[in-house]
Amino acid sequence: MGKCSISEKKKRNNPVSSSGSDYVGSIRRTDIENTEHYMLYQRSSALFTEAKKYIPGGVNSPVRAFKAVGGDPIFVKEAKGAYLYDEDGNQLIDYIASWGPLILGHAHEPVINAVIEKAKKGTSFGMPTEIETELAQLAVSMVPNIDKIRFVNSGTEACMSAVRLARGYTGKDKIIKFAGCYHGHSDSFLIQAGSGAVTFGSPNSPGVTQGTAKDTLLANYNDLEGVKALAEANKGEIAAIILEPVAGNMGCIIPTDEFIYGLRELCTQEGILLLFDEVMTGFRLGKGGAQEALGIDADIVMFGKVIGGGLPVGAFAARAEIMSHLAPEGPVYQAGTLSGNPLAMSAGLAMLTELNNKPEVFASLAQKTEYLHKGIAKVLTEKGVTHQINRYGSMISVHFCEDPVVDFASSAKGNNDTFKKYFHGMLEQGVYLPPSAFESYFLNDALSYTDLDKTIEAVKTIF
Ligand SMILES: *Cc1c(COP(=O)(O)O)cnc(C)c1O
Numbered sequence: 001m002g003k004c005s006i007s008e009k010k011k012r013n014n015p016v017s018s019s020g021s022d023y024v025g026s027i028r029r030t031d032i033e034n035t036e037h038y039m040l041y042q043r044s045s046a047l048f049t050e051a052k053k054y055i056p057g058g059v060n061s062p063v064r065a066f067k068a069v070g071g072d073p074i075f076v077k078e079a080k081g082a083y084l085y086d087e088d089g090n091q092l093i094d095y096i097a098s099w100g101p102l103i104l105g106h107a108h109e110p111v112i113n114a115v116i117e118k119a120k121k122g123t124s125f126g127m128p129t130e131i132e133t134e135l136a137q138l139a140v141s142m143v144p145n146i147d148k149i150r151f152v153n154s155g156t157e158a159c160m161s162a163v164r165l166a167r168g169y170t171g172k173d174k175i176i177k178f179a180g181c182y183h184g185h186s187d188s189f190l191i192q193a194g195s196g197a198v199t200f201g202s203p204n205s206p207g208v209t210q211g212t213a214k215d216t217l218l219a220n221y222n223d224l225e226g227v228k229a230l231a232e233a234n235k236g237e238i239a240a241i242i243l244e245p246v247a248g249n250m251g252c253i254i255p256t257d258e259f260i261y262g263l264r265e266l267c268t269q270e271g272i273l274l275l276f277d278e279v280m281t282g283f284r285l286g287k288g289g290a291q292e293a294l295g296i297d298a299d300i301v302m303f304g305k306v307i308g309g310g311l312p313v314g315a316f317a318a319r320a321e322i323m324s325h326l327a328p329e330g331p332v333y334q335a336g337t338l339s340g341n342p343l344a345m346s347a348g349l350a351m352l353t354e355l356n357n358k359p360e361v362f363a364s365l366a367q368k369t370e371y372l373h374k375g376i377a378k379v380l381t382e383k384g385v386t387h388q389i390n391r392y393g394s395m396i397s398v399h400f401c402e403d404p405v406v407d408f409a410s411s412a413k414g415n416n417d418t419f420k421k422y423f424h425g426m427l428e429q430g431v432y433l434p435p436s437a438f439e440s441y442f443l444n445d446a447l448s449y450t451d452l453d454k455t456i457e458a459v460k461t462i463f
Helices: 007-011 029-034 042-054 109-119 130-142 155-170 224-233 257-270 289-294 342-357 360-382 408-412 416-428 449-462
Strands: 076-080 083-086 091-094 148-152 174-178 216-219 238-243 273-277 300-303 314-318 388-392 395-399
Touching (some): 091 449, 109 342, 130 148, 130 314, 130 342, 148 155, 155 174, 155 238, 155 273, 155 300, 155 314, 174 224, 216 224, 224 257, 238 257, 257 273, 289 300, 342 360, 360 388, 360 395, 360 449, 416 449
Parallel strands (some): 273 300
Antiparallel strands (some): 076 083, 148 314, 300 314, 388 395
16 A cells, blocks of 8 residues: 555646647647646536536546635546546545545445445345355454344435434434534534524525424534533434434534533433444544543444545444334334445445455554644644644645634634645645545545655645
8 A cells, every 4th residue: 555556646736747639638748747746637627617507516526526615627638546647637636535435545446345245246236145144244243232233325324314313312302413513414414503693593595404403403613501501402313313423524624522421421310312423433533433432431432534435325323222223123114225335335345344354554544644733734834834634544634724724613713825825836746635624534544654745845835
């Protein structure tokens, strides 16, 4: 790992050497040669124009469209290890790794081989297969405090189903979620703060009904008192408190001990289920995810991203007593034609097997992330750029603001003009960061220290 195994690709780092003509796209070679680090996005832009004719906004998930940073998105042709190769032949160091799943790097051989072998035997049956039990057994053995797991096709589905299970189990309707935490795009989660300070949420997307919104209560991350007030005002009505145990969708935000242990205590006292959305943190912060890292037991845990090894998998898990409420064992309905799909299971099984056999990868990732943190912080400090950097394990985010970033409001204070300059500046130098200030980077273990050094150097060049 750590090296791109396809040597001819290295040449493509420099688009000039990859073609015999005087022109690359519509730009004359000599112009390119005169511009150090010049990179081309002509073909990506053309593909985006074409995509917009047939796909709303040209993308199948909004963040990909670069709305927050401006410019056209980059179309990927292929990827290997830590590097993306785009449709224009540029090589990019990737800090997203498909938003988390590819923790060991792109096209990781054990995962790819498992999928190829499985595909030859048929891609879907709608009948039970042994590999579902294999992945379930492995996941249950790695994660503390869960007995059973149900596989779905996305993190959205996992969170949506977990909330239904929590409601069915407790016989209560309301949930508390935190501003800035993302749990997928199902209606109950597309809620923003209402008008009053401690009141119901309101829809933050057309199409979400007031009826749905009234059952989701909004609190602020790291604000235990606010949660207690909501629980008091809605006593006996709250089924679940759902959160990202380490948040990654408003930058990387670390829970205070007071907050996270306080939530556990409150939930136990009030008969509320504590739902950990570990779609991002699961199998990333360690074998046992945030539960293990923080030393805290949740009641239902949701997974996605890494558990599918790059194929569409989500899952939710809990103690047997809670999971027994799920159909067909119990009355809470949940289903999926492609759930437990053999290709997806084979990718997930290969990925978790790798992580289970080489748990030192988590420490290696955390070290790399710390190295990156220190390197970037040093440069920004030397250059006098106001910033905050948050990091936990292999999640990290850089915020261009003065005050510590502890919740959605403090994250939103970041200077977006500086962020745009930073994002595009890095991109020009071949470093692909999340195209939004609200996203965490996800390091993958294929990243070498040379890649990290290049990244830190790139920051220096921008400011
Ligand atoms: C990505 C993400 C989701 C949604 O997962 P999808 O597979 O995109 O539906 C849910 N929760 C968290 C914390 C996530 O990061």
